[in-house]
Amino acid sequence: MNKSLKIKAVAILAVLLACVYLLVGIPKSKEELIANWNKNIHLGLDLRGGSHLVLQVQVQDAFKAEAAQVGERLKEELGKQNISFTQIDNTEPPSLETAETVQVTIKGIPPEKVGTFRGIANDNFKAWILSSDGPNNYKMTIRPSDALELRRTTVESAIRTIKTRVDGLGLAESSVIPRGRTDGASEILVELPGVDDPARIKQLIQTAAVLELYEVKDGPFADDQEARVKHGGVLPLNTKLLKGVGRADNSTGWLLVTRNPVIRGSDLRDAKPAQGEMGKWETNFVLTQDAAKRFERFTESNIGNRLAIVLDNQWRSAPTIQNKISDNGRITGASNQQDASDLALVLRAGSLPASLVYLEERTVGPSLGADSIQQGLLAGIVGIAAVVLVMLVYYKRSGINATLALILNAVILLAALSYFEAVLTLPGIAGFILTIGMAVDSNVLIFERIREELRSGKAVLAAVDMGFSKALGTIIDTHVTTVVSCAFLFLFGTGPVKGFAVTLVIGLVANLFTAVFVSKFIFDWELSGKRQLTTLSI
Numbered sequence: 001m002n003k004s005l006k007i008k009a010v011a012i013l014a015v016l017l018a019c020v021y022l023l024v025g026i027p028k029s030k031e032e033l034i035a036n037w038n039k040n041i042h043l044g045l046d047l048r049g050g051s052h053l054v055l056q057v058q059v060q061d062a063f064k065a066e067a068a069q070v071g072e073r074l075k076e077e078l079g080k081q082n083i084s085f086t087q088i089d090n091t092e093p094p095s096l097e098t099a100e101t102v103q104v105t106i107k108g109i110p111p112e113k114v115g116t117f118r119g120i121a122n123d124n125f126k127a128w129i130l131s132s133d134g135p136n137n138y139k140m141t142i143r144p145s146d147a148l149e150l151r152r153t154t155v156e157s158a159i160r161t162i163k164t165r166v167d168g169l170g171l172a173e174s175s176v177i178p179r180g181r182t183d184g185a186s187e188i189l190v191e192l193p194g195v196d197d198p199a200r201i202k203q204l205i206q207t208a209a210v211l212e213l214y215e216v217k218d219g220p221f222a223d224d225q226e227a228r229v230k231h232g233g234v235l236p237l238n239t240k241l242l243k244g245v246g247r248a249d250n251s252t253g254w255l256l257v258t259r260n261p262v263i264r265g266s267d268l269r270d271a272k273p274a275q276g277e278m279g280k281w282e283t284n285f286v287l288t289q290d291a292a293k294r295f296e297r298f299t300e301s302n303i304g305n306r307l308a309i310v311l312d313n314q315w316r317s318a319p320t321i322q323n324k325i326s327d328n329g330r331i332t333g334a335s336n337q338q339d340a341s342d343l344a345l346v347l348r349a350g351s352l353p354a355s356l357v358y359l360e361e362r363t364v365g366p367s368l369g370a371d372s373i374q375q376g377l378l379a380g381i382v383g384i385a386a387v388v389l390v391m392l393v394y395y396k397r398s399g400i401n402a403t404l405a406l407i408l409n410a411v412i413l414l415a416a417l418s419y420f421e422a423v424l425t426l427p428g429i430a431g432f433i434l435t436i437g438m439a440v441d442s443n444v445l446i447f448e449r450i451r452e453e454l455r456s457g458k459a460v461l462a463a464v465d466m467g468f469s470k471a472l473g474t475i476i477d478t479h480v481t482t483v484v485s486c487a488f489l490f491l492f493g494t495g496p497v498k499g500f501a502v503t504l505v506i507g508l509v510a511n512l513f514t515a516v517f518v519s520k521f522i523f524d525w526e527l528s529g530k531r532q533l534t535t536l537s538i
Contacts, residue, residue, distance in 0.1 A: 005528060008521045015513075016408065019415035040418040043193065044425030044499060047373050050193040051201065054179060054360035055162075057186045060099040061354035062154040063142070064092055067102045070125060070140065072260065074104070077120045083113045096186060100147040104128070104140040111136065155186055157353045162190065162205050175423075187359065193423070205356065212261035213295075213329070216306035216318050220244065220253030227256055245314045255315050257308050262298050267291030269327075273340035276330065281340040284330045292327035299325040376429040383433050387440050395447050397537035401522045402443040405514040409439045412510040417503070427500035435507025438482070442515035446471040447538055460536045464523050472516060479508045 023040055027033035067090035075088055086108025093099045109117050117138075121130040127146035133139040142150070155178060163176040179187035192201060217239055221227040224241050228234070235241070238259045244252045271285040287295060299307075299321050308315040309329070384406070391399035413435060417424060450467030458466065482504065489501040 002528065005521065005525055008517070009525070012408075012518055012521060016411065019411045022415040022418045023411075041414065042417075042421060042423045043373075044191075044423040044428065044496070047376075047424065047426060047429075048193045050191065050363070052360070052362040053190040053192070053202070053205075053358065055188045055190065055205070056096070056357045056359050057155050057158045057188065057353075058096055058355045058357060059151050059154045059186050060093040060096050060102075062150060063099040063102040063147075064090070065353075066142070066150060067091070067104050070128060071104050073124070074106070074121070077124055078117070081113075081116055081120065083109065083117055083120075085109055099151070100142060100144070102142065105133065106138045106140070107136070109136050109138065151186070154353045155188070158356070159188055161352050162188065165205060166190070166192065166201070188356075202358070202361075212310045213263040214242070214255075214257035214261050214308045214310055214315075215298075215302065216308050217256045217258065219255035220318075221256075222253055224254050227254055231256075242308065242310060242313065242315045245311075245316055255308055255318060257310075257315075261310070262307070263287065263291055263295055267295075271344040273337060273344050274330075281335075281337050282330050283340045283344045284328065285344075287327040287329070289327075296324055296326045299323075372426050376426060380429065380433050380436075384436060387436065391440065391443070395538050398447055401519055401526075402440060402447075404522060405443065405519045406436060406439055408518055409435070409507065409510050409514040412513070413503070413507045416506045416510070420506075422502055422506075423499060424503070425496045425499040427496040428503040431500040431503035432507065435504055435511065438478075438508065439511045439515060441478075442471075442475050442511055443519060445474055446515065446519065450536070450538060454536065454538075461527060463536070464520075464527065468516065468520050468523075475512070475515065479512060482508060 023037060024033050025036045025040075027036055071088050071090050075085075078085060085106060088104065088106050091101070091103045091105070093102045106117075118130060121128070121138075121140065125140065128140040128142055130138060130140050159176055159178065163174070166174045166176060174193070175189070175191040177189050179189040190205070217236065218230070219227065221230070224243075227241055235256070239256055240259050241254050242257055243254055267287050267290075269286045269288045271283055274282060274284045276282045303321050303323060306318045306320050308318045310316070387406070388399070388403050391402045393399070395402065410432075413432060416422075417428075422428075446467055449471045450463050453463035453466045454460070486501040486505045486508075490498050493501065
């Protein structure tokens, strides 16, 4: 064997050993080998079993919140310029499809201040269109391009928040992706392999976890009517009623609080579970630097007043401010450690930008996944056996060459899936089997080219060299066109389709190595030192 062949042999052996290491490591026992295999080959939902959820983001909530924020900012700007007004309010969009119809209405602008008012609106709220709505009244509507952007960012923010919460539970093989690729799509697909009881996950995902701290003005009241009667049937200006959650921490009844919170969920820097008085579990939170300064000023000027801790628009507790508070707070009432941990997790992950509605839920049992694996393996074994038999019968000893390249191709493909931590799904197995077919197809192209060269009268060594040389261009062309198709499948497909595309592309890349480099090496190794060879078993 010459030096060139030795280098190629070392390279192939190194690739093989690296692939085996990626698949099973260096096991010291059979049990460790199986454990490493199961750890490195990640199975998808359809093979491992788990939960499949489809959620719809209620983007109209985000439009409503945006309009409310614009209204509050507008009040501040008008106050700075001493421009009086009768009322600033926002309409509520009736449905998800009509979220863009949200408006901010401004009433009672003095005629002599109209110019200044228009300047404020146009300079500070460029995403909104100002128009007249009668004498001294105006309305602001969101621009179509900004409305589309708000829809997109709302869904993207919901996806990030959900993924952070799911990953926080250790479900690293989960999939959280948008469902559909059209503009304005508001559906999210969540796949959770290995989760056969999704009740806790659903609760964790759907919890908006909007933490807010409000100044308490009055209460608690037995019901909202009692609060209204006490105040003459009309709530005081810039106040609202909040209902208690009715937990063990005496958060029952209704509280009258200021309309705008002192602290919002976005002001949180961290949250974690802890045990407080009497060993009861609670969730402690820490504010950002800016929020801490604001909270410190508020508590210092409101000692003796009450502060409502509100989660998802329901108050949990309303302690009295005893002294100045800076950046720490706590939420009591957790029934156990898991309750406190889950609340800390959703607070750290951030609040959802809008509420969620479940459209679809499916659970795939482990037994069904095991059946899929068994049937997939059976199909693969039968397919490989048939291919090997045909290659050996039709191409004789050269069929052994193709079989060895085929086996190495499969090993490289599995090792690549392990290295990239790709999830193997049932369509992925289909891609795996299709890769085997394409690998054999490459060998068929090469072998037929060699046969043509032999029939034209060329010597064996020259025929082999020319066969590989002439087939290479065709093999590359077919592989490139398939990779382009897989790219579109990956860009526009859902999880299982993406798995098929990824598996097929990895297999094609491995096939270029095995069908061209490895197969050529086997021919060269077999023919080395046989310069006078007149026939080839092909």
